[in-house]
Amino acid sequence: xxxxxxTWVFNSKPVIISSAAVGGPFEAKGxxxxxxxxxxxxxxxxxxxxxxxxKKLLEQACETAISKANMxxxxxxxxxxxxxxxxxxxxxxxxxxxGMPFIGIFGACxxxxxxxxxxxxxxxxKAAKYVLAAASSHNIAVEKQFRYPTEYGAQKPPxxxxxxxxxxxxLVAETGDGPRVTSATIGRxxxxxxxxxxxMGSAMAPAAVDTIEAHFRDLNIDPSYYDLIxxxxxxxxxxxxxxxxxxxxxxxxxxxxxTDCGMLIYKKDQPVMAGGSGCGCTATVTxxxxxxxxxxxxxxxxxxxxxxxxxxxxxxxxxxSIPCIAHAVSIEI
Amino acid sequence: xxxxxxTWVFNSKPVIISSAAVGGPFEAKGxxxxxxxxxxxxxxxxxxxxxxxxKKLLEQACETAISKANMxxxxxxxxxxxxxxxxxxxxxxxxxxxGMPFIGIFGACxxxxxxxxxxxxxxxxKAAKYVLAAASSHNIAVEKQFRYPTEYGAQKPPxxxxxxxxxxxxLVAETGDGPRVTSATIGRxxxxxxxxxxxMGSAMAPAAVDTIEAHFRDLNIDPSYYDLIxxxxxxxxxxxxxxxxxxxxxxxxxxxxxTDCGMLIYKKDQPVMAGGSGCGCTATVTxxxxxxxxxxxxxxxxxxxxxxxxxxxxxxxxxxSIPCIAHAVSIEI
Numbered sequence: 122x123x124x125x126x127x128t129w130v131f132n133s134k135p136v137i138i139s140s141a142a143v144g145g146p147f148e149a150k151g152x153x154x155x156x157x158x159x160x161x162x163x164x165x166x167x168x169x170x171x172x173x174x175x176k177k178l179l180e181q182a183c184e185t186a187i188s189k190a191n192m193x194x195x196x197x198x199x200x201x202x203x204x205x206x207x208x209x210x211x212x213x214x215x216x217x218x219x220g221m222p223f224i225g226i227f228g229a230c231x232x233x234x235x236x237x238x239x240x241x242x243x244x245x246x247k248a249a250k251y252v253l254a255a256a257s258s259h260n261i262a263v264e265k266q267f268r269y270p271t272e273y274g275a276q277k278p279p280x281x282x283x284x285x286x287x288x289x290x291x292l293v294a295e296t297g298d299g300p301r302v303t304s305a306t307i308g309r310x311x312x313x314x315x316x317x318x319x320x321m322g323s324a325m326a327p328a329a330v331d332t333i334e335a336h337f338r339d340l341n342i343d344p345s346y347y348d349l350i351x352x353x354x355x356x357x358x359x360x361x362x363x364x365x366x367x368x369x370x371x372x373x374x375x376x377x378x379x380t381d382c383g384m385l386i387y388k389k390d391q392p393v394m395a396g397g398s399g400c401g402c403t404a405t406v407t408x409x410x411x412x413x414x415x416x417x418x419x420x421x422x423x424x425x426x427x428x429x430x431x432x433x434x435x436x437x438x439x440x441x442s443i444p445c446i447a448h449a450v451s452i453e454i
Numbered sequence: 455x456x457x458x459x460x461t462w463v464f465n466s467k468p469v470i471i472s473s474a475a476v477g478g479p480f481e482a483k484g485x486x487x488x489x490x491x492x493x494x495x496x497x498x499x500x501x502x503x504x505x506x507x508x509k510k511l512l513e514q515a516c517e518t519a520i521s522k523a524n525m526x527x528x529x530x531x532x533x534x535x536x537x538x539x540x541x542x543x544x545x546x547x548x549x550x551x552x553g554m555p556f557i558g559i560f561g562a563c564x565x566x567x568x569x570x571x572x573x574x575x576x577x578x579x580k581a582a583k584y585v586l587a588a589a590s591s592h593n594i595a596v597e598k599q600f601r602y603p604t605e606y607g608a609q610k611p612p613x614x615x616x617x618x619x620x621x622x623x624x625l626v627a628e629t630g631d632g633p634r635v636t637s638a639t640i641g642r643x644x645x646x647x648x649x650x651x652x653x654m655g656s657a658m659a660p661a662a663v664d665t666i667e668a669h670f671r672d673l674n675i676d677p678s679y680y681d682l683i684x685x686x687x688x689x690x691x692x693x694x695x696x697x698x699x700x701x702x703x704x705x706x707x708x709x710x711x712x713t714d715c716g717m718l719i720y721k722k723d724q725p726v727m728a729g730g731s732g733c734g735c736t737a738t739v740t741x742x743x744x745x746x747x748x749x750x751x752x753x754x755x756x757x758x759x760x761x762x763x764x765x766x767x768x769x770x771x772x773x774x775s776i777p778c779i780a781h782a783v784s785i786e787i
Contacts, residue, residue: 122580127531127555129581170772198460199640207540208766209560213643217777222460222640224568225560225764225779227542235557239572246579247455248462266768307532307555310546431546431558433539435599439503444550446558 122245125339128306135244137452138297141185142409143178144401145286147260151387156409157287158185164261164286172206175259175288178401179204179215182288182408183255190292194219197292198249201239203232204257204400205284207266211257221253230354231308231429232256233289233404234448238305240293241450250295257288258399267318267434280320282356282383283393289404291412299454300415304340306449308332310431314442318432321443322359322383322395325428328445329355330366332426336449337372344374348420351411353403353427353447354383356396382406382425403427415454422453455578458672461639468577470785471630474518475742476511477734478619480593484720489742490620491518497594497619505539508592508621511734512537512548515621515741516588523625527552530625531582534572536565537590537733538617540599544590554586563687564641564762565589566622566737567781571638573626574783583628590621591732600651600767613653615689615716616726622737624745632787633748637673639782641665643764647775651765654776655692655716655728658761661778662688663699665759669782670705677707681753684744686736686760686780687716689729715739715758736760748787755786 124130141158144151149160159181166174179202187194200219202212203226216223228235233256240254261271263284269275293302311328329352337343344350355363360381367374382403383396407425414420426449432441457463474491477484482493492514499507512535520527533552535545536559549556561568566589573587594604596617602608626635644661662685670676677683688696693714700707715736716729740758747753759782765774 123531123582172768172772198456203560206766207768208562208764210766210769213764213777214769214774217643217645220642222642223779224640227536227558227560229541242579242581246575246581248575248579249456307557309553309555310550312550431541433541433543435505435540436543436547439505441547444546446556
């Protein structure tokens with residue numbers, strides 16, 4: 122199963138038998154609105170805090186994925202989830218609602234693919250028959266926690282990104298119909314010394330490149346193996362850096378294959394600066410848009426590399442640089 | 455491998471080929487001082503913040519575990535770790551130092567056994583040959599983040615617990631000498647509606663009981679199977695509740711078998727109120743004291759149930775109750 126240094130090849134090819142993507146009002150105006158199962162016009166989701174609203178998004182994504190598979194939550198053995206809130210409260214409170222055995226994970230915005238990689242490992246190793254993998258983020262909850270409350274009206278530089286309000290969930294099983302998870306590459310922490318939390322794409326790009334290169338090396342394949350290679354949330358700034366770094370290292374990926382979830386989710390006229398970000402970005406784009414494209418026959422083999430900036434506001438205040446990580450999952454149909 | 459609803463039986467019996475426990479000055483005065491590899495007299499560990507001091511503890515535990523096995527960090531495929539800091543920065547910054555592929559996890563104080571369970575799963579499923587599992591906490595960093603800076607001198611009720619300043623790490627392998635991980639039970643989130651962050655033992659006791667019962671049920675064994683059953687950090691208050699709840703449900707565990715890491719680590723005359731707590735509590739007691747007792751032949755079969763209170767200061771302020779979880783790992787020699 123371990124292939125090369127850091128890649129798992131799943132011989133049983135765990136199946137994503139259902140998935141769901143839920144978003145907020147800004148995502149409803151975005152480029153991928155049709156790929157969401159639910160889009161909320163109220164950024165509060167009827168709750169009295171943004172954190173509780175995020176929990177609602179995640180609960181809805183999880184419950185939708187389960188019901189789309191015509192299953193009950195009692196049939197699912199494990200719930201694996203992570204998010205950006207301190208102590209991953211969106212995930213833990215959703216785990217309380219679901220009542221399933223819960224494996225909490227944290228990889229910042231890489232959580233979406235960390236949870237899918239772990240879920241696939243559990244299925245492949247017969248540690249479970251059904252595992253629900255999920256991740257979420259909420260724009261205003263994240264701004265409040267990591268930067269400033271949005272009411273403050275702080276300005277941002279063009280390198281900043283817009284955290285997606287959304288949650289995505291995938292139900293992974295031993296057998297069934299649907300796209301299959303064929304391998305996963307677990308990333309190392311890469312820190313090039315960048316310190317600007319308004320330029321996460323630049324900080325995360327080298328981590329994405331490190332994981333992509335490890336994936337190709339471990340599996341002895343090249344970019345042409347995939348129809349689409351999508352990083353998580355590098356945005357426009359990080360995407361250019363990642364493309365150039367890969368080319369410099371001899372892994373030039375044609376622009377029609379290489380993209381970024383943060384560049385796909387919003388329309389060009391939405392004021393998102395360098396693009397989308399947050400756990401909910403890769404999660405909703407993958408579990409909604411990309412899997413839909415696979416089911417339509419437009420894509421057969423994709424590699425999703427979710428990137429995460431592992432800073433906290435406190436590590437930033439203590440003048441630490443931003444450690445970054447990326448986890449890659451390959452999905453084939 | 456999946457046995458019953460939520461337990462993994464590891465047929466290959468992954469081996470803990472080495473482990474390490476590192477503590478601070480208060481642990482040096484504790485009941486288990488002799489079981490630590492390193493005890494620091496300086497609670498700052500020469501750093502300029504308590505968060506950086508916690509990272510140093512964790513780095514030292516990890517590096518010690520690796521060197522005790524006469525290995526290099528390059529030989530270890532994955533590092534799995536969690537802690538109580540926001541965005542688990544102790545673990546992520548340690549992962550940056552170690553340079554290994556990193557799987558970040560979060561289960562509050564249950565992180566110690568969540569990481570050991572996942573590490574054992576990776577070994578058993580041949581997803582790795584060597585995995586380092588770890589967890590840490592730092593008393594003053596935790597007080598500052600979850601309650602008040604210690605300089606404030608806030609008083610605490612007798613139900614409160616003392617967060618351990620310490621880190622523990624275990625190196626898990628396919629083959630070798632040492633105690634073996636035979637099974638793990640992943641817990642559900644249990645929330646009985648308790649809201650007092652100064653009485654975590656009471657909040658977590660039902661989660662511990664739920665996981666212990668699931669473990670016995672899934673494996674069709676009873677408490678007499680084990681020489682020692684140790685919960686993580688219920689402390690004296692939570693331990694009584696857990697004992698009574700188990701007895702009420704027909705699982706009476708004799709007091710000479712049933713204990714709690716938070717009751718073991720400090721001496722009776724240390725002012726720790728209801729006992730020790732924190733990820734570092736179960737981690738140091740297990741990877742130091744309990745494994746040492748196994749190697750001495752005093753214990754042959756133990757079950758460690760690490761408990762976690764999954765609240766954040768923000769969920770508390772928003773009047774949420776405290777969701778709790780417990781993950782159990784059985785170790786045999």
